[in-house]
Amino acid sequence: MTRYVIRRVLWGVLLLILVSALTFVLFRVLPTADPARLRGGRSASPKVIAEIRANLGLNKPLLTQFWLYMKGLFLHFDLGYSYYSNASVKGLIFDRLPATLSLTVGSAIIWMAIGLPIGIVSALRRRSRTDRTTMGAALLFISAPEYWLGLIVLYLFAADIGQVKVFPGAGSYAGLTADPQQWFTSLILPWLVLAAGFAAVYARLMRGSLIETMGEDYIRTARAKGLPERRVVLHHGVRAAITPILTIFALDVGVLLGGAVLIETVFDIPGIGRLNYDAITHADFPIIQGTVLLAALFIIVANILVDIAYAYLDPRVRYS
Amino acid sequence: MSPLDGADTSEATAAATSKAGADAVPSPIPDPARPAQEPLLRVEDLRVAYPTEDGLVQAVDGISYELPRGRTLGIVGESGSGKTVAALSVLGLTRAEGATVGGRITFAGHGDLLALGESELRAIRGNEIAMVFQDPLSALHPMYRVGAQIVEAIRAHRDIAKTAARARAIELLDLVGIQEPSARVDSYPHELSGGQRQRAMIAMALANDPKLLIADEPTTALDVTVQAQILALLSRLQRERGMALVLVTHDLGVVAEMADEIAVMYAGRIVERAPAERLFALPEHPYTWGLLRSIPTLDGPREELLTPIPGSPPSPLASPPGCRFHPRCPYSEPEHARTDPALEPVPGRPDHEVACLLDADTRRRLWAGLRDGHSGVAESSSAAEPSIRAATPEGPA
DSSP: OHHHHHHHHHHHHHHHHHHHHHHHIIIIISOSSOHHHHHHOTTOOHHHHHHHHHHHTTTSOHHHHHHHHHHHHHHHOOOOBOTTTOOBHHHHHHHHHHHHHHHHHHHHHHHHHHHHHHHHHHHHTTTSHHHHHHHHHHHHHHHSOHHHHHHHHHHHHBTTTOSSOOBOOTTOOOOTTTOHHHHHHHHHHHHHHHHHHHHHHHHHHHHHHHHHHHTSHHHHHHHHTTOOHHHIIIIIIIHHHHHHHHHHHHHHHHHHHTOOHHHHHHTTOOSHHHHHHHHHHTTOHHHHHHHHHHHHHHHHHHHHHHHHHHHHHOTTOOOO | OOTTTTOOOHHHHHHHHHHHHHTTSSOSSOOTTSOTTSOSEEEEEEEEEEEETTEEEEEEEEEEEEEOTTOEEEEEOOTTSSHHHHHHHHTTTTGGGTOEEEEEEEETTOOBGGGSOHHHHHHHBTTTEEEEOSOHHHHSOTTSOHHHHHHHHHHTTOOOOHHHHHHHHHHHHHHTTOSSHHHHTTOOGGGSOHHHHHHHHHHHHHTTOOSEEEEESTTTTSOHHHHHHHHHHHHHHHHHHTOEEEEEESOHHHHHHHOSEEEEEETTEEEEEEEHHHHHHSOOSHHHHHHHHTOOOSSSOTTOOOOOOSSOOOOTTSOOSSSTTGGGOTTOOGGGGTOOOOOEEETTEEEEEEOOSSOHHHHHHHHHHHHHTSSSHHHHOOSSOOOGGGGOOOOOO
């Protein structure tokens, strides 16, 4: 098991190096615009641009540039500086991470708390009215684009522009440590909107998985033992049915930690997604590169955690 | 397939011997408190139907049987004959699947099990009536340790501490012949061999000292060598504990070793019911003849051919009219497509019932003809050794 974990982590590191190399190619080699010119602003003199070029090391051979880039990245987590604000990308990411973390964790709790019970009830009362209603609603939320849903919700409930002024609207986010109450209330709408689509997906996943599990022989055995139906469902059915869902959950959380671009933009939450969005509109390559690498890191880590967790969740899986 | 092929462990031999010995005694554990005519389990006109997308499936269509305490009933039939559904219905396990169940099942003074509420029935399940299933790998929960699953079975009916239940689980694993039970108690099902898994399953079923054990194809998923060991184990446990046993199987070889009485099921009905020795010696139903003639033996000539029953069982959605076996019966007459035969005693033998439209003399003549195709049949069909050899064809002599 330890050997497996070590091997898995080493593969993760290798993958990360490959992704870093790929982003170097994408953001340094392929762009047609000259980074020094982008950095220099609208009316920079050729002298200034040459200075910037020397400063950024852009006059060095490509391979040397690559080496310096990788060295900076892996030894100092150095992601360079914004073309636009000259701020350190590393600093920006650390500034923005708490908001994304808040959004993701809160939303994940909500969608699991809503989606899983609905899925369980639907599976147990298959073809009932409850099942049809919830699964119909789920289909609706899966189909609804989250930015659209976000705008609708803001139009209906935001304190500034809403028809019924209930919750703080876009741009009201405050840090957890700065103002806990404001942090909480400002996140309610984004949490719900982000959770809606996921809750719908997870309800359907849970339903399908549990229906399959409840047909297994060991469920019949549990009933034959004389266990109460509640225990048969939760202890025997759900325990087995939830394993594949937890794997997907870990991956979804990993992806979201890389930035929920649409939701953060609609609700103007200063997270990684918003940072990414702004960087894209300004062609601020170092930041885009930084957020892409961060997302890759989260996804790779989530994958490793899922693989390791699986061995604990399902004793039949043993790595060697 | 004979369960003793290739495997003859000491336990298997011992059990086989004692079984033959036990036949001399009326009942292994007689219960003096109750009169002999009061059976432990009485099933009357059991009917089970499932609604499916293609229509109503009548899986069990009016079967009746009785099982005295401590005795063994073998229910034999092809897949789809309704034998498993019939067994599951005793525990009310078909309820969850949306089946409609009719008839009456009385058990050990509980009244009609079919009329009991879910919680009353639950108090009986796994406690007074326990069940062993076909494939122990899928019947045991893959994510819980074997010991934990046995502990759960114990604590479902007894208010005892986990440590005490665990000690009992180890005891039970030892009882069913699992080596190093105190280590195996912490194994997951996939870490055990097929035979060990079925032993663990049996240990779990025995957790609360049931009066009745229902074993649904308990050896079908196992290696031939292990089959004999599991049968010997069931036989030993039954004797030691005075349990009644319902043994559901497609394998006449299995019931030959174990059963006191055999019920042959076809298309949701019992077509023949008789004491085991009697059924092997003088079967009355053409379907039973077919089953007996399709069993291979070790002591028959190597070049003998088995005689399969032509055709396949009818779809439970559309049972044929008249006698349900008539489309496959080599002796059927046009009349048999119209009249539905009742299960009636053979003349002079109230303990032997058959549902066949052929008259008794014709049946006797036909069976004698089939039997005389082989050598040494009459001699070996003694009651003490209900050997399947008695009914084996010799091939196209």
